[in-house]
Amino acid sequence: MADDNTGKKPDYRVYTVVRRKGKDDExxxxxFWLSLGVGYVHGDKQGMNLLLQALPIDGRLVIRKYEExxxxxxQGL
Numbered sequence: 001m002a003d004d005n006t007g008k009k010p011d012y013r014v015y016t017v018v019r020r021k022g023k024d025d026e027x028x029x030x031x032f033w034l035s036l037g038v039g040y041v042h043g044d045k046q047g048m049n050l051l052l053q054a055l056p057i058d059g060r061l062v063i064r065k066y067e068e069x070x071x072x073x074x075q076g077l
Contacts, residue, residue, distance in 0.1 A: 010038035010066045011048065016056030039063055 014037045020030035037052035050061075 008040065009068075010051075011041045012039035012063045013037075013066050014039055014050055014052060015062045015064065016058070016060060017062055033062070036061070038066065 013035060015033045015035055018032040018034055019028075020032060034056075036054050036056065037050060039048045039050045041048045050063075
């Protein structure tokens, strides 16, 4: 993903979690974490810029610490 033109790596990844039906209402193993963008913390640590390539249908964003290549999508919330 392109950065914010500063050359700095992002601090966070931004996802939406697409709920998929499982065996029961508690089963979250079929949820799909869709990457929407990245976040950069401000220099004063009082906020961040989010660079999104899309918006979630339900309006819910999940922000997680950035890893260069996620080993696998996060499980649960």
